[in-house]
Amino acid sequence: MSRDLHAYRARLVEKLAESLAGPIPEATPRRVHGTVALAGKATAVVGMRRAGKTTFLHQLRRERLARGVPRERLAYVNFEDEQLAGITVEQLRALPEEFYRRFPGLRQRETVTWCLDEIQTVPGWERFIRRLLDSERVEIFLSGSSAALLSREIATAMRGRAWEVLLHPFGFEEVLRHQGQPVPESAGFLSPAERSALERAFLDFLAAGGFPEAQGLDTATRRRLLRDYVDVAMLRDVMERHGIANLSALRWLVRHLLGNAASLFSVEKFYGDLKSQGLRVSKDTVHQLLAHLHDCFLVRIVWMEAGSERQRMVHPRKVYPVDPGLIPVFDRTGRANVGHALETAVLIELERRRAETTYIKTPGGREVDFLARAPAGEVELIHVCADATEPATAKRELQALEEAAALFPKATSCSPPTNGCWPFRETGSDAS
Numbered sequence: 001m002s003r004d005l006h007a008y009r010a011r012l013v014e015k016l017a018e019s020l021a022g023p024i025p026e027a028t029p030r031r032v033h034g035t036v037a038l039a040g041k042a043t044a045v046v047g048m049r050r051a052g053k054t055t056f057l058h059q060l061r062r063e064r065l066a067r068g069v070p071r072e073r074l075a076y077v078n079f080e081d082e083q084l085a086g087i088t089v090e091q092l093r094a095l096p097e098e099f100y101r102r103f104p105g106l107r108q109r110e111t112v113t114w115c116l117d118e119i120q121t122v123p124g125w126e127r128f129i130r131r132l133l134d135s136e137r138v139e140i141f142l143s144g145s146s147a148a149l150l151s152r153e154i155a156t157a158m159r160g161r162a163w164e165v166l167l168h169p170f171g172f173e174e175v176l177r178h179q180g181q182p183v184p185e186s187a188g189f190l191s192p193a194e195r196s197a198l199e200r201a202f203l204d205f206l207a208a209g210g211f212p213e214a215q216g217l218d219t220a221t222r223r224r225l226l227r228d229y230v231d232v233a234m235l236r237d238v239m240e241r242h243g244i245a246n247l248s249a250l251r252w253l254v255r256h257l258l259g260n261a262a263s264l265f266s267v268e269k270f271y272g273d274l275k276s277q278g279l280r281v282s283k284d285t286v287h288q289l290l291a292h293l294h295d296c297f298l299v300r301i302v303w304m305e306a307g308s309e310r311q312r313m314v315h316p317r318k319v320y321p322v323d324p325g326l327i328p329v330f331d332r333t334g335r336a337n338v339g340h341a342l343e344t345a346v347l348i349e350l351e352r353r354r355a356e357t358t359y360i361k362t363p364g365g366r367e368v369d370f371l372a373r374a375p376a377g378e379v380e381l382i383h384v385c386a387d388a389t390e391p392a393t394a395k396r397e398l399q400a401l402e403e404a405a406a407l408f409p410k411a412t413s414c415s416p417p418t419n420g421c422w423p424f425r426e427t428g429s430d431a432s
Contacts, residue, residue: 027059043164043165044164047168048229075113089125110137113141114141117144168210168323169323170212205324206341226326226329230326249286259332262320266316290319300321300322320344357372366399378412
């Protein structure tokens with residue numbers, strides 16, 4: 001046995017022992033809709049940096065422990081640990097061997113849960129995971145930085161053996177639980193005082209967003225933290241990963257997208273704006289930068305509903321930040337745009353529920369924010385309005401829904417409320 005292999009084996013044994021003996025970190029439970037684990041596949045937890053992917057892995061361990069799974073079957077290793085820096089896939093193979101040497105009675109008899117954090121730091125990790133799935137009774141959960149664990153690359157690397165779970169920052173319900181506030185079973189059965197408190201909390205959520213580390217911070221500190229998140233995503237997930245040299249164009253694009261949330265975005269128009277500012281960049285580069293920002297989950301893109309790919313491509317798309325708290329950080333107008341924040345929160349909630357989402361442009365020139373297709377096949381038209389108390393506003397918004405409903409008669413529709421917005425709608429299943 002080489003000296004390096006012996007050293008890494010000793011470190012892996014130490015990390016395994018720590019994970020099986022030490023306390024499992026506590027955190028606000030996350031709600032993930034749909035199936036989290038699928039037999040024969042490794043679950044890859046993906047999402048924006050600092051959204052809580054590591055704490056979600058610990059949540060999965062706590063849930064299994066609560067169901068009676070013995071602690072020795074809940075292994076966790078964080079490969080970002082400096083003591084494991086430089087480990088190779090050959091040395092990684094010692095991990096299950098050392099585990100089953102300690103617990104020989106589990107091999108091929110009991111299912112062992114492996115939570116492997118920052119696994120992408122080990123070159124060739126995909127081969128190790130596929131081998132582990134094929135040779136042992138295991139369920140595997142993977143997590144890592146979005147710069148190196150992207151959805152489409154997981155599917156390619158794992159050859160159909162991966163199951164993706166997307167984790168966004170906290171939604172409103174999760175923020176309430178994180179703050180220790182009561183979560184009503186139904187927003188329709190509240191006293192006036194309870195409803196006022198809930199709506200105040202919801203407006204605070206739209207302004208502050210749902211990144212876990214940002215909760216409870218003062219405005220200045222929170223905005224600095226969120227700006228740091230964006231900078232890291234730009235530098236590591238876009239520039240370093242894809243070899244982008246034009247930092248100026250990337251910064252302009254990010255500021256524009258995050259400062260104009262929920263607005264229509266045209267690559268051609270943005271390219272013209274850059275050119276007028278003396279920034280040399282090609283249209284293809286703008287397309288690529290937009291795709292990279294979507295891939296690292298910093299922004300979400302909604303295309304117009306169209307009958308063909310060509311029609312879809314020629315129309316502007318709508319771009320949203322991954323969290324409404326990013327909007328005031330980059331909106332230089334200084335106005336509190338509750339409508340754009342609300343629309344962003346609705347889109348991210350639809351993504352949590354795994355809906356496929358487009359927007360509608362009616363023949364009359366009116367726009368409906370979302371046509372959402374749920375995984376089970378339901379189709380819903382959703383139009384977002386922060387304040388429809390004015391009769392003219394309500395009439396305009398409802399007319400857009402009516403025109404869209406004529407195009408999609410099988411879709412149910414959500415019209416704007418008369419007193420502002422819905423705080424939340426509770427559906428879905430626990431992560432288990």
